[in-house]
Amino acid sequence: MELAFYIAAIVAIISTVLAITRLNAVHALLYLIVSLLSVAVVFFVIGAPFIAALEVIIYAGAIMVLFVFVVMMLNLGKAAIDMEKQWQRGSMWVGPSILAAILIAEVAYLVAGPGAAVYGAAAIEPKQVGIVLFGPYLIGVELASMLLLGALVGAYHLGRRTPEKEKRESRNGIGTHASGTAPGGDLVRAGADRPSGSA
Amino acid sequence: MFALGLTGLLVRRNVIFMLMSLEIMLNAAGLAFIVAGARWGQADGQIVFLFILSMAAAEVCVGLALVLQIYRRFKSLDADAVSEMRG
Numbered sequence A: 001m002e003l004a005f006y007i008a009a010i011v012a013i014i015s016t017v018l019a020i021t022r023l024n025a026v027h028a029l030l031y032l033i034v035s036l037l038s039v040a041v042v043f044f045v046i047g048a049p050f051i052a053a054l055e056v057i058i059y060a061g062a063i064m065v066l067f068v069f070v071v072m073m074l075n076l077g078k079a080a081i082d083m084e085k086q087w088q089r090g091s092m093w094v095g096p097s098i099l100a101a102i103l104i105a106e107v108a109y110l111v112a113g114p115g116a117a118v119y120g121a122a123a124i125e126p127k128q129v130g131i132v133l134f135g136p137y138l139i140g141v142e143l144a145s146m147l148l149l150g151a152l153v154g155a156y157h158l159g160r161r162t163p164e165k166e167k168r169e170s171r172n173g174i175g176t177h178a179s180g181t182a183p184g185g186d187l188v189r190a191g192a193d194r195p196s197g198s199a
Numbered sequence B: 001m002f003a004l005g006l007t008g009l010l011v012r013r014n015v016i017f018m019l020m021s022l023e024i025m026l027n028a029a030g031l032a033f034i035v036a037g038a039r040w041g042q043a044d045g046q047i048v049f050l051f052i053l054s055m056a057a058a059e060v061c062v063g064l065a066l067v068l069q070i071y072r073r074f075k076s077l078d079a080d081a082v083s084e085m086r087g
Helices: A002-021 A025-046 A049-076 A079-091 A094-112 A126-133 A140-160 A161-171 A184-198 B003-009 B015-038 B045-072
Strands: none
Touching: A002 A025, A002 A094, A002 B015, A025 A049, A025 B003, A025 B015, A049 A126, A049 B015, A049 B045, A126 B045, A140 B045, B015 B045
């Protein structure tokens, strides 16, 4: 169990180092997803299965999908097409897949192996977390809901394109692709809905 | 890991990479809370991680919307381009 903890921690550190040193945003995102998954494995080993599931669902699912959306929206034009050709024949997926394979083997060992033994103190069940969350921390839950509402409104306000601003930009010669990125507002809005629903 | 995120935040000048480094730093702080909670057998660490998680989700929403707006204005993701704003 101790060995599993250290393997997951080493994978987390390696993938984080690789994530912040990549030059390409999508490569860095792949390594960042592997890093989040390995942190989730660390949580699982250390006795927090509920938090591990939340980490995978919200961080590696929702937040990373938001990042991927924005990166895909910003990479427009011919340079993006050239880059995509390079990715398809390149071997950039080898590194993340090796690290992810280590994690999968470790999780398979943990699930099929002896089990129940937890590194550190006893495992904290989701029931305990729920009791404490809606007991002394109820005001924190309300504050989190207010924060998510504020983020929703803020993201909607920042992500939309106001007509008069477009007019001003095109008069100044800045907004040259006014029609090309119009669906961007919808994507931001769709992404902004997600975390408030899941948390 | 927190140090790694901080290094990434300071080194990179691309706004997307800065947001990703912020995520790493939040994750490291949450990991520290979980480990402390597991060490003393309390559920409070996991509660705090839940709050960090919701805060990260909100922060990413607003941050990415700002990135889109910056890209539309400046046609660049360089953080130094934005620092020339006046008013």
